[in-house]
Amino acid sequence: MVVALPILYSLQNCPYAMRARLVILLAQQPVLLRPITMKNKPAEMLAVSPKGTVPVLILRLPADIDNKIKEKQQVIDESLDIMLWALQRNDPENLLYSERADALPEMLKIIEENDKQFKPSLEKYKHAKRFHEKTEESFRLACEPFIQRLEQRLTQHEFLMGAAPSLLDYALLPFVRQFSKANRHLFLQGPYSHLQHWLNHHVQSHLYARAMFKYPLWLDSHEEFVFGE
Structure with a gap:
């Protein structure tokens, strides 16, 4: 049987693609990365996932060379499903908090x-x-209840679920980062001291740097990159 690496279509700064890449790295699940842009979506990606959003993971099931069984594909095109796929295969950092039945x-x-x-x-x-726009403050306030609940959780322990990072931390990280950047001054001056520390811890990490390394676009050269080893 021949097993080919999964293919991952990804967009550099898409928060959904970012969280998938983070967990693929943590789960040590190698994939063939195909970086794309939304302005030029590959026909190959659209053929398997017509909704046209990223990330898209294509699992290539074993092909039997001797019996000439053609390769089959399974498509996972929701970021959370990709994260769970990776962690169900390998979770060396215990991001699923497996000892707690209520955690997931x-x-x-x-x-x-x-x-x-x-x-x-x-x-x-x-x-x-x-x-x-004049609606900026009202929309910021609409974000506040969720952000404040995260801040409250972090007053109890260093990460969102406890003393160690979890699936939740990495699933939310790209979105909290976007919130912090929307109005950097307000975020730094706001009542988010624990969230600020949490965010800095993650974005300054080696893991984050690896997840955010910018590879050449796949359509420019059709070169794939092994990612996640």
């Missing part, structure tokens, strides 16, 4: 709140700040 449901609930409630408010806040 709790993390998934907060991630859903981030994705479905906080993220839309964050996008409106970023847009209003960028274009100097």
Whole structure:
């Protein structure tokens, strides 16, 4: 049987792609990285995931050369599903907090709140700040309850679930980073001392630097890069 590495289509600064790359690195799951841009989406990606968003992971199932069984593919095109796929294969840092039966449901609930409630408010806040709209403050305030709950969690322990990083930390990191950058001055002056420390810890890490290394675009050369080893 021949097993080919999975293919990962990714966008450099997309928060969903960022969190997938972070956890792929932590799970030590090598993939063939294909960096893209949203302005020029590869036909190969759209053929397997017509919705046209990243990340997209293509699992290439074993092919039997002797019996001439063609390679089969499985497509995972939601970032959280990619993260869980990687951690279910290998979780050396115990990001799933496996000793706590209630940990994963709790993390998934907060991630859903981030994705479905906080993220839309964050996008409106970023847009209003960028274009100097009068709605900027109201959209910032709409983000505050979620941010304050994260701050409160971090008053109890160093990371969002406890004394060590978890799936939740890496799932939320790119979005908290975006919030901090929307109005840097307000974030630094705001009541977020624990969140500021948490964010700095992550973005200054070697892991973050590896996840954010900028590879050449795949469509420019069709060169794939082994990522996650």
